[in-house]
Amino acid sequence: MPQQAVLPFDDPFEWFDAWFDQARQSTMIEPTAMSLATVDADGQPSLRIVLLKGVDRKGFVFYTNLQSRKGRELLVEPRCALTFFWPQLGRQVRVEGVAQAVEDAEADAYFASRSRESQLGAWASQQSRELASRAALEAALAEVTARFEGQPVTRPPHWSGMRVVPTRIEFWQAGDARLHDRWEFVRGEPEMPFECHRLFP
Numbered sequence: 001m002p003q004q005a006v007l008p009f010d011d012p013f014e015w016f017d018a019w020f021d022q023a024r025q026s027t028m029i030e031p032t033a034m035s036l037a038t039v040d041a042d043g044q045p046s047l048r049i050v051l052l053k054g055v056d057r058k059g060f061v062f063y064t065n066l067q068s069r070k071g072r073e074l075l076v077e078p079r080c081a082l083t084f085f086w087p088q089l090g091r092q093v094r095v096e097g098v099a100q101a102v103e104d105a106e107a108d109a110y111f112a113s114r115s116r117e118s119q120l121g122a123w124a125s126q127q128s129r130e131l132a133s134r135a136a137l138e139a140a141l142a143e144v145t146a147r148f149e150g151q152p153v154t155r156p157p158h159w160s161g162m163r164v165v166p167t168r169i170e171f172w173q174a175g176d177a178r179l180h181d182r183w184e185f186v187r188g189e190p191e192m193p194f195e196c197h198r199l200f201p
């Protein structure tokens with residue numbers, strides 16, 4: 001991978017778009033997968049994979065059950081972090097920021113684009129709650145399938161999108177002999193312009 005002597009982009013969103021396009025054009029499975037880190041009220045971190053479903057200058061959007069562990073944690077502490085790892089390209093992107101619920105209309109539009117099976121699953125799963133048995137989950141799915149028979153499946157009120165509004169975005173490109181390139185863009189508040197720094201690997 002060629003080393004970057006100069007800054008390839010001075011705008012972190014343009015930079016992300018370029019790398020994300022290349023990741024999606026590669027043979028990589030799940031290029032939209034990202035680790036999402038949250039913390040609970042005691043400061044205990046937790047980490048899981050979610051899928052990036054939208055990105056623009058406002059931030060990085062994923063969808064989930066708002067009553068899941070991550071949903072409950074983000075309600076109390078919206079500061080969170082994301083990491084993308086694109087091994088075929090030798091790249092990592094790290095994002096830190098604040099999660100905000102997306103507008104209802106945006107969540108409705110995305111929910112409507114999902115398969116009916118996924119829509120019913122969103123109703124049937126009390127994500128992250130204790131489940132007595134697989135049969136209980138299947139019974140919940142059968143119940144919602146019967147409830148919505150012959151009609152569109154509406155979005156559950158507890159299922160929506162979260163947008164991570166970034167205050168830090170770091171681009172990491174693997175280099176020879178571990179002399180990787182790292183560039184960070186930071187801003188104190190989401191309304192402020194980003195400052196860019198190069199970091200030791």
Ligand SMILES: Cc1cc2nc3c(=O)[nH]c(=O)nc-3n(C[C@H](O)[C@H](O)[C@H](O)COP(=O)(O)O)c2cc1C
Pocket residue numbers: 030033046047048049050051052062063064065068069070071127128
């Ligand atoms: C490849 C992959 C993609 C996933 N995408 C999502 C997603 O977009 N939204 C989601 O809520 N969970 C997704 N999950 C499941 C989460 O990793 C996690 O198990 C679930 O959201 C419950 O997490 P929580 O208990 O921390 O809230 C995905 C898991 C994998 C492995």
